[in-house]
Amino acid sequence: MSTDNYVIDHRNKVKRVPKRGFYDKETVYKILDDGCVCHLSFVMDGQPFVIPTLYGRHENKLYFHGAASSRLIKNLEQGVEVCLAVTHIDGLVLARSAFHHSMNYRSVVVFGKAKLVADSGKNEALKVISDHIIPDRWEEVRQPTGKELKATAVLELTIDQASAKIREGGPVDDEPDYILDIWAGVIPMKHLFQAPIVDEKMTKELHIPNSVKNLLDSQERA
Template sequence: MNNYEVTERNKLKRVPKRAHYDKETVYQILDAAFVCHVSFVVEGQPFLIPTAYGREGDTIYLHGATKSRMLVNLEKGIPVCVAVTHLDGIVVARSAFHSSINYRSVVVFGKAKLVSEDQKNHALEVITNNIIGNRWEEARPPYEKELKGTSVLAIEIESASAKIRVGGPVDEKEDYDLDIWAGVIPLQMTAGEPVADDLLRAEIPIPSSARNFTY
């Protein structure tokens, strides 16, 4: 199935024309970022945690210390919600009320399970290469003690929706006659030149993963 089923859980109710439920759009937005916000509830207390992630198919991988409150609770199979947002522009309308933001966002629903020891390396590779492409192949593999101190969770995407706003401001008809500037200020995150570690040996070149990194 190429679309996520629309249910009360993932249905967009505010400006539904901006909704997208196809997996291609959801995947594109997820793959264009590497930091998400994970929300969950423990004993009635809501939590919202930013963390790095990687996606493979309908699975989102998260990792952290084995004693992390988030991971310890999520591996119990409690409901979890994951959100990713890209800011693409500030929409400057003639009125403050109609000013807005151009964005691409995804909200994912599911439950997490602990990744088995024999699959942990693969999941960490997915996360690492989502942050910086092909870095796993360049870096030292994890030591056994590092793996033992790390938990990796797999969140199977049960439901998801994307929401996208593009274009300029939409003002009140009478406001178009006002002598007030309106338009869009584009926003873009860009990578700077790689800065070598102070302890790096001079003869070690910048690897292709860092040299060619784009965001």
């Protein structure tokens, strides 16, 4: 199998409607890059947990941060197996029958093990997360102090295995239902940023920073 594709086995193989499954890194990366919130799942002492958190991607690695004392950090730094999911809902698919209603979506499931980022690499890893969410904001703000870095732990997750699943298009009804006088179609959904709201504690009037302008501009072009 090409190195541009993830190995397929029982963990990541899409079983329900397999034609919607994708295993190439380009598709997986695009879905990851279009989001910034994931759900991380792991098992601790026989109890499963799912934790939502922000992430950033650089090549085949994902980065997360949190308080050094948090349950997420304390458990994942031990090298336990992790399953991560990211989902985008692109539309509600309304069919002629209740049974065939659906959603258009893009999703990714990732498998791997996390490890702590060394102190010497924390700044760069945090920059990856920041740039993933809003590019160039890192250069506009005060950098973390030594005390802040000590209180923060950063995890690096190599994507050992992954799969994407995508549903797009209109409803698929049973053939006899197409003659029914029932409206069917798709209601598109889109995540949009709105106009920035200035912090009421600002001591002076400042221009909107370039990172914010660029984010809004890129949204308008999309």
